[in-house]
Amino acid sequence: MAPPLRPAMHCRFHTAIDDIAANLWDALNVTGSPFLSHAFLAAAERHGAVAPALGWQPAHVTLHADDGSLLGAQPLYLRTHSFGDFSHDWAWADAYQRLGWRYYPKLVCGIPYTPASGARQLIHPNADRASVSRALLHASLQLAGGEQASSLQYLYLDDDAELRAALASEGFLLRRGCQFHWHNAGYPSFDDFLAAFCADRRKKVKRERRRVAEAGLRIEIRHGDDIDAALWQQIYPHYVSTFRRFGNHPAFSLDFFREVGRTLARQLVVFLARDASDAVVAAAICYRSDDTLYGRHWGAAADYHSLHFALCFYEGIDYCIREGLQHFEPGAQGEHKVSRGFVPQATWSAFHIADPRLRGMIGDFLQREQQAVAQYQDEMAEHLPFRQQD
Incomplete structure (x- = not known):
């Protein structure tokens, strides 16, 4: 036949x-x-x-x-x-x-x-x-x-x-x-993830997370469908600041983020840090699929101790565990990710x-x-x- x-x-x-x-x-x-x-x-x-x-x-x-x-x-x-x-x-x-x-x-x-x-x-x-x-x-x-x-x-x-x-x-x-990527080994919680670390590395991560709280900062998670135009207006300067600091061009406009926030909805995830006055002082812009979180952009108004690690790494891992995501790609390069559980x-x-x-x-x-x-x-x-x- x-x-x-x-x-x-x-x-x-x-x-x-x-x-x-x-x-x-x-x-x-x-x-x-x-x-x-x-x-x-x-x-x-x-x-x-x-x-x-x-x-x-x-x-x-x-x-x-x-x-x-x-x-x-x-x-x-x-x-x-x-x-x-x-x-x-x-x-x-x-x-x-x-x-x-x-x-x-x-x-x-x-x-x-x-x-x-x-x-x-x-x-x-x-x-x-x-x-x-x-x-x-x-x-x-x-x-x-x-x-x-x-x-x-x-x-x-x-x-x-x-x-x-x-x-x-x-x-x-x-x-x-x-x-350097993170892979979910079926951790029930972030503490269970840390329990797999050797003692000194586990203490370091806990200390870094604690320092963010001691600085009076509060971390908040927003998805694209619950970020309004006014909040994007507060987030966007942090995206721009990182490019300006290194003399690069910020290709994505404010209107781009407003549109993808609306159209991608839950597939866009932003980790925010607010100070005591409730102002947004830092933001990590991420995207997600059904099984993976992708870190893409980061920026902050000032140099807060350990905030970059907390917002770009630890909050993302915690989010993946809660959401049942299997992988976290936090972006290119960065040997400092290895000691925080990201595998080459x-x-x-x-x-x-x-x-x-x-x-x-x-x-x-x-x-x-x-x-x-x-x-x-x-x-x-x-x-x-x-x-x-x-």
Whole structure:
């Protein structure tokens, strides 16, 4: 008997996410990722964070069956620089320039300003996964070639060994990174989590939490659907302050946060600190899926002792335990997270370098880098605070 015929498929490219119906896009987002939601991506475009002026030109790809139904999609962006995508490829761009070659544009499949791991291909649960994935990949490669892009980049892939193998078979170079994530071992409470620590580390965490209370600060948790315009007006300057302090551009506007607070509702979580006058003096802006909390932005009006650890780490862990979330990704980098129970975790990105000369050079570099990152990850694991590490 002949195998069943797969439906014919064709791709379309879109210069704005709003060209794609939100309900059709979100039906593919089976993991519930807030960053892959139509609401998040659309707000970023509508409020100027994703725009050609900031080096982002949307080129999203969708895959359709002959009957018009949506089988798959990918967020795609033509980039004219690397700020905000966390690709860490500035040295590659410099190498291109020294050789008299052009590195930009490049084509990126990733989430703007967000180094959170996750799915990058959205595939309908009833579709043939392998064929849809391959069609999206080939369409993206064709677009990269048509735009004379130096590379096609899939940034911060989730732990999908099948997709990584498919990318490697198409000539992509895999790059290993390291972040620090918390994993829920079924802790009934935050105290039970701390009970797994060795004594001196447990005391340190308790002391840091106590110092926040001793400073007269009160911590409050708000979700997007219970943050009104006036409260966003108090939160937003803290988001901006961190970027200003380091001389960076705060890409997301106040109106962006107001919109995603309204549209993402419970998927946006903000941990606030208020002083004795009830003024908001610090904020940690997070997002959540069905099983993971993601820390994204932090800012404070003053340098309160231990407040950063309390608001960005401990409150997030406590929230995950209460809500039954299994993972907490508090953001990129930060060795100080290890002593607070965050485990070194490999991250993966994939790069298709068009020029064979640079492909070989970058491939050699990535092989050496991968060994160094693996060694670093092992070294960091030796400093975890749990008793079995004694």
